Structure formats: structure tokens, C-alpha cells
Amino acid sequence: MAEQQRHRVVIVGGGFGGLFAARLLRRAPVQVTLIDRENYHLFQPLLYQLATGILSEGEVAPPIRHILRRQHNVDVEFATVTGFDLQNRTVTATRLDDSERRHPFDSLIVAAGAGQSYVGHDEFARYAPGMKTVDDALELRARIFGAFEMAESEYDDAARRAWLTFVVVGGGPTGVEIAGQIAELSRGGLKRNFRKVDPGAARVILCDGGKEILAGFGDRLSQKASNGLAKLGVEIRTGCTVTDVHALGVAVKAHDGSTEHIAARTKIWAAGVEASPLARLLADAGGASTDRAGRVEVLPDCSLPGHPDVFVVGDMMSLDRLPGVAEVAMQSGMHAANTIKRRIAGKQSVAFKYRDLGSMATISRFRAVVSFKGVKLSGFAGWLVWLFVHIAFLTGFKNRFAAMLHWTNTFLFSGRAERAITVRQAVGRVVIDEAGGQESLRIAPPQARP
Amino acid sequence: MAEQQRHRVVIVGGGFGGLFAARLLRRAPVQVTLIDRENYHLFQPLLYQLATGILSEGEVAPPIRHILRRQHNVDVEFATVTGFDLQNRTVTATRLDDSERRHPFDSLIVAAGAGQSYVGHDEFARYAPGMKTVDDALELRARIFGAFEMAESEYDDAARRAWLTFVVVGGGPTGVEIAGQIAELSRGGLKRNFRKVDPGAARVILCDGGKEILAGFGDRLSQKASNGLAKLGVEIRTGCTVTDVHALGVAVKAHDGSTEHIAARTKIWAAGVEASPLARLLADAGGASTDRAGRVEVLPDCSLPGHPDVFVVGDMMSLDRLPGVAEVAMQSGMHAANTIKRRIAGKQSVAFKYRDLGSMATISRFRAVVSFKGVKLSGFAGWLVWLFVHIAFLTGFKNRFAAMLHWTNTFLFSGRAERAITVRQAVGRVVIDEAGGQESLRIAPPQARP
Numbered sequence: 060m061a062e063q064q065r066h067r068v069v070i071v072g073g074g075f076g077g078l079f080a081a082r083l084l085r086r087a088p089v090q091v092t093l094i095d096r097e098n099y100h101l102f103q104p105l106l107y108q109l110a111t112g113i114l115s116e117g118e119v120a121p122p123i124r125h126i127l128r129r130q131h132n133v134d135v136e137f138a139t140v141t142g143f144d145l146q147n148r149t150v151t152a153t154r155l156d157d158s159e160r161r162h163p164f165d166s167l168i169v170a171a172g173a174g175q176s177y178v179g180h181d182e183f184a185r186y187a188p189g190m191k192t193v194d195d196a197l198e199l200r201a202r203i204f205g206a207f208e209m210a211e212s213e214y215d216d217a218a219r220r221a222w223l224t225f226v227v228v229g230g231g232p233t234g235v236e237i238a239g240q241i242a243e244l245s246r247g248g249l250k251r252n253f254r255k256v257d258p259g260a261a262r263v264i265l266c267d268g269g270k271e272i273l274a275g276f277g278d279r280l281s282q283k284a285s286n287g288l289a290k291l292g293v294e295i296r297t298g299c300t301v302t303d304v305h306a307l308g309v310a311v312k313a314h315d316g317s318t319e320h321i322a323a324r325t326k327i328w329a330a331g332v333e334a335s336p337l338a339r340l341l342a343d344a345g346g347a348s349t350d351r352a353g354r355v356e357v358l359p360d361c362s363l364p365g366h367p368d369v370f371v372v373g374d375m376m377s378l379d380r381l382p383g384v385a386e387v388a389m390q391s392g393m394h395a396a397n398t399i400k401r402r403i404a405g406k407q408s409v410a411f412k413y414r415d416l417g418s419m420a421t422i423s424r425f426r427a428v429v430s431f432k433g434v435k436l437s438g439f440a441g442w443l444v445w446l447f448v449h450i451a452f453l454t455g456f457k458n459r460f461a462a463m464l465h466w467t468n469t470f471l472f473s474g475r476a477e478r479a480i481t482v483r484q485a486v487g488r489v490v491i492d493e494a495g496g497q498e499s500l501r502i503a504p505p506q507a508r509p
Numbered sequence: 510m511a512e513q514q515r516h517r518v519v520i521v522g523g524g525f526g527g528l529f530a531a532r533l534l535r536r537a538p539v540q541v542t543l544i545d546r547e548n549y550h551l552f553q554p555l556l557y558q559l560a561t562g563i564l565s566e567g568e569v570a571p572p573i574r575h576i577l578r579r580q581h582n583v584d585v586e587f588a589t590v591t592g593f594d595l596q597n598r599t600v601t602a603t604r605l606d607d608s609e610r611r612h613p614f615d616s617l618i619v620a621a622g623a624g625q626s627y628v629g630h631d632e633f634a635r636y637a638p639g640m641k642t643v644d645d646a647l648e649l650r651a652r653i654f655g656a657f658e659m660a661e662s663e664y665d666d667a668a669r670r671a672w673l674t675f676v677v678v679g680g681g682p683t684g685v686e687i688a689g690q691i692a693e694l695s696r697g698g699l700k701r702n703f704r705k706v707d708p709g710a711a712r713v714i715l716c717d718g719g720k721e722i723l724a725g726f727g728d729r730l731s732q733k734a735s736n737g738l739a740k741l742g743v744e745i746r747t748g749c750t751v752t753d754v755h756a757l758g759v760a761v762k763a764h765d766g767s768t769e770h771i772a773a774r775t776k777i778w779a780a781g782v783e784a785s786p787l788a789r790l791l792a793d794a795g796g797a798s799t800d801r802a803g804r805v806e807v808l809p810d811c812s813l814p815g816h817p818d819v820f821v822v823g824d825m826m827s828l829d830r831l832p833g834v835a836e837v838a839m840q841s842g843m844h845a846a847n848t849i850k851r852r853i854a855g856k857q858s859v860a861f862k863y864r865d866l867g868s869m870a871t872i873s874r875f876r877a878v879v880s881f882k883g884v885k886l887s888g889f890a891g892w893l894v895w896l897f898v899h900i901a902f903l904t905g906f907k908n909r910f911a912a913m914l915h916w917t918n919t920f921l922f923s924g925r926a927e928r929a930i931t932v933r934q935a936v937g938r939v940v941i942d943e944a945g946g947q948e949s950l951r952i953a954p955p956q957a958r959p
Contacts, residue, residue: 117565121929122654128702208605209587212587461911479549479571480547481644
């Protein structure tokens with residue numbers, strides 16, 4: 060079969076890096092196998108909207124194979140990569156039923172991304188979920204809307220205030236966006252829903268260890284963002300280190316050395332990432348090094364040293380101190396794919412050059428900050444750019460249309476379409492037995508369900 | 510406070526019975542507490558659309574307190590009822606943090622509905638989930654879309670066919686609708702998505718123990734439904750009893766006594782319901798009897814014998830052999846609420862009279878069967894009535910609009926908006942270790958997630 064003689068490209072990961080690499084190979088004389096442990100491509104920049112009830116799973120996470128359905132030279136495998144054999148040029152993937160498959164490759168692109176990092180405090184994870192997967196976002200959604208429910212039926216004032224206090228750790232775009240959205244939904248989206256508590260009285264505290272939030276955006280936008288959040292009622296604490304996280308709250312240390320305990324039932328971790336464990340696995344297999352964030356150190360053309368046909372792209376790649384953003388993943392994924400095409404055509408590989416297309420973060424409805432090649436926009440102008448870019452980049456006409464519908468509902472009417480709390484979404488919810496002071500990780504509700 | 514001297518009504522359950530009772534008390538001189546263990550009102554007639562990727566959670570399960578936000582005499586409690594004390598007139602509810610609250614009442618309406626019944630074979634539940642809660646539907650969604658994924662990466666022919674075989678047990682409206690939708694999505698919605706398997710080759714088998722499907726609709730509509738499903742490729746087996754369900758398939762017995770094993774990875778249980786365990790709890794507390802389906806036997810005005818202020822409505826109520834449908838729940842809920850209003854006004858209670866507004870079931874896009882007061886509609890005319898009624902009854906303008914958008918996508922373009930499979934949704938997925946033949950209930954994917 061002619062198919063089998065084609066150059067075989069295996070791509071690990073269907074995020075921005077892997078998906079854009081696959082797309083670029085659309086007309087190349089190659090056969091592509093894209094392996095992901097999820098069946099969906101996650102549009103990560105909108106994950107905070109899933110966590111706050113604006114968009115649904117389908118809108119931020121369309122199936123990878125549906126996106127690539129018209130690209131006939133791509134096979135999509137729903138499996139978890141568990142091994143690399145660079146000598147024999149195979150990738151091992153384990154399917155959901157534990158059966159293993161070996162996928163031979165001529166070129167390999169590894170784009171497995173990054174997960175949340177708790178910088179040595181993995182025990183924080185159960186109390187302060189991160190924002191990396193659809194399950195993370197659905198758990199946060201259950202925790203956030205559940206907190207208002209718990210407050211409503213709480214008789215004790217202090218306990219009620221703890222349910223109405225939300226601490227977001229990390230002042231990058233994700234932290235800023237989720238803090239802004241929690242504040243907005245408490246001020247608008249839950250109007251008239253409660254009888255005993257005023258959801259608008261919720262405290263949202265955004266902690267960041269640095270001198271300012273959105274540090275990468277420059278002083279002016281950082282200040283604009285701070286002002287915008289302050290208008291929404293978000294308390295911003297810069298120079299603030301989180302020293303402990305538990306079921307009932309967090310301990311923080313200010314830069315002057317003073318410490319404080321904040322009683323807060325809902326904590327969200329948006330500080331720091333570390334590369335997928337596949338980075339370590341690949342580095343070990345290929346004799347490469349990893350950096351402090353666990354990313355694989357690559358040559359200027361994104362290839363693994365000594366393995367010119369193996370590429371690492373996106374959040375897993377350590378190169379030129381590039382930031383862990385979607386744009387870097389897309390561009391490096393496309394660069395790797397292009398290099399494969401060039402090699403097949405007998406051309407040399409060239410160094411990857413990142414074209415910085417700027418960054419943006421929404422603050423509230425009608426307000427965003429945008430930084431693009433020295434141009435800094437904020438307020439409504441920034442929001443229009445945010446809206447335009449996100450509609451343009453959302454995958455598929457149908458998702459664009461559905462997202463616009465939900466945005467109309469949210470931005471104009473403060474509505475939140477997705478507020479269902481389910482047992483499984485709330486798995487991992489940490490509750491405390493108030494009588495005994497004993498912590499327990501609750502998996503099922505008090506009573507067995509029929 | 511004047512509030513506290515008002516007649517206190519406690520409603521247990523925010524389904525059709527409880528919600529319509531609460532709404533009817535809008536202008537009555539009462540204070541209502543509605544307690545539900547979920548934060549959402551489930552629009553059960555569309556649950557099959559959640560399970561097959563057409564609608565999202567938010568569209569079929571809006572928050573109860575949001576629906577009732579403008580009704581100031583209602584408090585919504587998110588808690589699980591764990592006890593009734595009819596002497597002291599209190600209901601005990603346990604919140605998610607295990608703390609208990611006692612809610613005093615002057616009148617009580619219990620409308621906790623019904624769960625799936627496996628008629629003495631609870632061990633079938635793990636292999637053949639039912640269709641009662643949002644979690645059920647999300648698990649089914651993960652299993653259905655996951656089955657096509659597994660088939661795609663399966664090399665063995667027989668194993669692949671088992672992944673592409675779906676058995677639906679129960680030929681009532683729910684069974685008919687889910688069977689039709691699985692057939693439709695396999696024939697249309699997954700087009701071009703797969704490389705190795707043809708999703709359209711999926712077998713959908715609908716088993717029913719009776720002589721015909723949709724027995725309550727009459728012979729003509731039953732025949733129309735059978736023909737419609739057959740056109741979609743659904744295999745209908747009537748007079749067919751399921752004698753065993755396990756990870757790899759089901760054993761069935763035909764009415765002639767012959768037996769067969771059907772290799773099928775995905776099984777859906779839509780046969781039989783039993784009343785919520787709260788029915789037993791209430792009957793014990795009030796000295797009442799329950800029937801074979803666990804429902805509480807009530808007087809003609811829906812009240813508990815000897816307790817004129819305690820009402821049981823909907824699927825939990827045993828009265829006049831009324832069917833377990835949404836209409837009965839709504840009307841009996843409203844009847845109970847009306848009786849409370851009449852009593853406060855010094856009037857006598859009257860017997861509940863069910864006005865049969867007919868029944869309907871969708872077969873495929875553009876086809877439904879409708880039975881209404883002797884008028885029988887099928888095909889496109891039936892579907893138009895189905896569409897009209899469902900748009901009219903969906904709660905909230907926004908949900909109507911969103912549902913119409915998704916229906917346009919599905920009915921005109923065969924699209925499925927919601928196809929994300931997440932680990933937690935698939936919790937409970939039963940897989941089999943093919944090497945060892947050992948069954949295991951998988952909770953996490955093979956590799957720990959970062």
C-alpha cells in the first residue's frame with residue numbers, strides 16, 4: 060500500500076501545538092497519527108468561562124477528530140502516551156482498556172503541554188484546584204456555585220462569610236480573568252436568586268507574589284487591570300505569598316513579613332505550571348536535559364539534541380525563555396511541521412523565530428487589556444479586540460455562533476447558562492466535619508442515591 | 510415577624526411536581542421552603558438529548574433558585590432530606606457538609622420522584638446505566654462517544670463490533686428516544702470523523718419484554734414508531750427479556766424461550782422505575798403503605814391517610830394506576846398546592862382528577878409520534894407538535910433560544926455540540942482487562958495526570 064510508504068509523523072497532544080502542526084501537514088506527503096489522552100482540543104484561553112458558567116464543555120472543548128475530519132492524512136488516537144523508544148522510533152500509547160499500541164514514526168512532534176504546579180506543595184491541590192482540564196473547570200464550577208448554596212443555608216455569620224470568600228492565587232491572565240468573573244457573577248448573575256445572603260457581598264481576593272498583576276503587560280496596563288478589578292470589588296494583594304492552603308482557608312505572608320489567615324472555602328490555584336511528565340520521559344529516552352519547570356531543552360529548530368527528527372513544541376519546550384502561551388505553542392508546532400516538510404523536500408531546517416502577537420486578558424464585561432507590539436489598549440477598545448480575536452480563533456462556525464449567543468446573555472444580561480452542580484463534578488470537594496473538626500474528602504452525598 | 514406567622518409549606522423535590530406546586534403558591538399567604546438534593550430542576554423529557562450530545566447540562570437542568578428567583582415567598586434549600594417527623598411536623602435535611610437542619614411545616618408536599626429500577630438485578634447497574642440524573646446522562650454520553658473511540662483503535666474484528674453494538678433495554682418513550690438518537694448520531698453526526706471504522710455500521714438493538722414498543726400509544730403509533738426506528742437501522746426485539754448484563758454484553762431470552770448472547774459494550778437501562786427511598790421513609794413515618802413500585806398509597810386528594818396536611822405527588826404517589834409521566838407530576842403537584850390554598854381559605858379538599866394531555870416520543874429528526882385525546886399523529890406532523898410543546902415547556906427564554914440553536918444544528922446539519930469525554934464523567938465506566946479477562950471498574954486513566 061502506498062499509504063505505508065509515506066513518511067510517518069506521530070504527534071503527541073492535540074492542544075494548540077499539536078493541532079496546528081497537524082493542520083500544517085494537510086497537503087504534505089505524510090501520514091499523521093495524532094495521539095491525545097482526551098478526545099477534545101481544549102481552547103484553554105476560555106477555560107475560565109467554563110468554570111464560571113458562561114460556556115459549556117462542547118464550546119471550549121470540541122472533539123479533535125471532528126476538527127480534523129476533512130484532513131484525510133490524519134488518524135486520531137484516543138490514548139495515553141506511556142513511552143518513547145527513540146532508537147526503534149516508536150511511541151507507546153495505552154488505550155483506556157489498558158491495551159498498548161506501538162506507533163512507529165519517521166518524525167515525532169511532542170506537544171503534551173503543561174499541568175498546574177504547586178511549587179513543592181502538592182498537598183494544596185485538593186483544596187485549591189488548578190485550571191488546566193475540562194474536569195478542573197467543572198469542579199471549580201461546582202465549587203463556586205456550590206459555595207453560594209452553602210452560604211445560603213448557613214446560620215453562623217463567620218462560616219457564611221468563609222463560604223462567600225474566594226481566594227485566587229496567581230495574578231497572571233488566568234488568575235485575573237477568573238477573579239474578575241467570580242466578582243461579576245456574584246454582583247450580577249445571581250441577582251434575586253438568594254433570600255438570606257447577598258451574593259454581591261462576596262469577597263474575591265487575588266494574591267500574587269510579584270510587585271504587580273499581569274506583570275508581562277507593562278506598568279500601565281497592569282495598573283488599568285488593577286483599577287478595573289478594584290471597581291468590581293476584587294481585593295488585589297501583591298507581594299503576597301501563600302504559605303498554607305487548607306479546607307477552611309489560606310495563610311498568606313505579605314512582603315513586609317506580616318502574616319494573615321484568610322477564612323475562605325473556595326480557593327483557586329492559577330500560579331505556575333510545570334511541563335507534562337512526558338517531558339521527563341522523552342528527555343530520559345533521548346538523553347536531553349530539562350529545565351526547572353520540567354521542560355525539555357531543545358535546539359533552535361525545536362528538535363531534541365542528537366535527534367533531528369524529534370521535536371518538542373509549546374509548553375513542554377525550553378527555548379529562549381519563551382512564555383507558556385497559546386501563540387508560542389501554535390507557532391512552534393507549525394515550525395516543527397514545516398521543518399518536516401522542508402526535510403522531505405531536501406531542505407535544511409532553520410531556527411524557530413517567535414513572532415510576538417501580543418497578549419490580552421479580560422477584566423470584566425466590556426473591559427480588557429491588550430498589549431500588541433508596543434500598542435497598549437484597555438477598557439472597551441481592548442474588549443472589542445479581545446472579542447474579535449476570540450471569535451476568530453474559536454474552532455468551528457457552530458461554536459463561534461453558540462459562544463456569541465452565550466456572551467450576549469452574559470455580557471448584556473449578566474446571565475450564566477451553565478450552573479448545574481453534579482456529584483461527579485464536585486468529586487474532590489473538600490468539606491470539613493464541623494462537629495469533629497475532621498477533614499474528609501467527600502465523594503458521594505450524605506445519602507445513597509436511588 | 511409577620512413572615513413567621515405565615516402558613517409554612519415545605520416541598521421536598523424540585524422536579525415537575527415540586528416546582529409546579531411552588532409556582533402555584535406564588536400569591537398564596539404562605540411561606541414555602543423547597544428542598545432538593547440537586548441545585549437544578551431536571552427537564553427529564555430531554556435528558557436523552559444530553560446523553561447524546563445535543564444539549565448541554567445548563568439547557569436541560571437550570572437552577573431551581575434561578576427559576577423561582579422572582580417568587581419571594583420561596584426559599585430554596587440545597588440539601589438531602591433524611592427524615593420526616595409527622596408528629597412534630599418537621600422535615601430533616603442534611604446539607605453537603607453533613608450538618609442537619611430541621612424544617613418545621615404546617616403543610617408538606619413530598620415530590621421526590623423515582624429512580625431507575627433493575628427489578629431485582631441491581632448488579633446490572635454498573636454495566637447498564639439508567640437515565641435519571643444529569644450524571645447518568647453525562648456518563649452515558651462518555652460511554653456512547655467513547656465506544657466509537659474504542660472501536661476506532663481496536664484491531665480485532667469481533668472486539669470492534671462489540672464496541673459498535675448498543676443495547677437499549679426498555680421500549681417506552683425514553684428507550685425509543687435514546688435508541689433513535691444513537692442510531693442518528695452514528696449515521697450522521699460522526700460523518701468523516703473516523704478513519705478505520707464506519708460509525709454508520711453501528712448496531713442499535715432495542716429490547717422490550719412486551720408485545721410492542723410504546724405500548725401506551727396504541728397499535729397504530731407503536732407500528733409507526735417501529736417503522737421509523739427500523740428505517741434508521743434500529744433492530745427492535747419485542748417479547749425479549751434480558752437475563753444477564755455484564756461488561757462485554759447481554760444475555761437475552763426471546764418469548765419462544767430461545768436464548769442469545771449479544772456482544773455489546775454499551776448498554777442502557779430504560780426499563781422500569783421505582784420510587785425514591787424517601788417514599789419508604791415517609792410511609793414508615795406516617796403509617797402508610799407502599800405499592801410494588803415503592804410508591805406511597807394516598808387518598809384521592811393526594812394526602813397521606815390520617816395526615817391531611819401531608820401530600821405525596823408525582824412518581825412517588827400510588828393513585829388510580831396513574832402513569833409515571835411529567836404531566837401527572839405537574840398536575841398532582843398543583844392539586845396539592847391548590848388544596849393547601851383551599852384549606853387556608855376554609856374550603857374542603859377535593860379529589861385529584863388527572864387530565865390526560867397525551868403523550869409523545871421522538872423517533873428521529875422530523876419524526877415523532879403523538880397521542881392526544883384519541884388524535885394520533887406521526888411523522889413530520891407529530892414532530893412539529895413535539896417541537897412546539899418542548900419549546901413552550903422549556904424553562905426560560907434563554908434556554909429555549911439555546912435549545913433551538915442546538916436543534917437547528919442537530920436536525921438540519923446532524924451536528925452534535927457536546928462530545929467532550931472527561932475522566933469524571935466516565936467514572937464507573939466498566940472495562941475489561943483483555944489480557945487477564947478480569948473485570949475492573951476504572952476510575953482513573955492508566956497514567957496519573959499532571
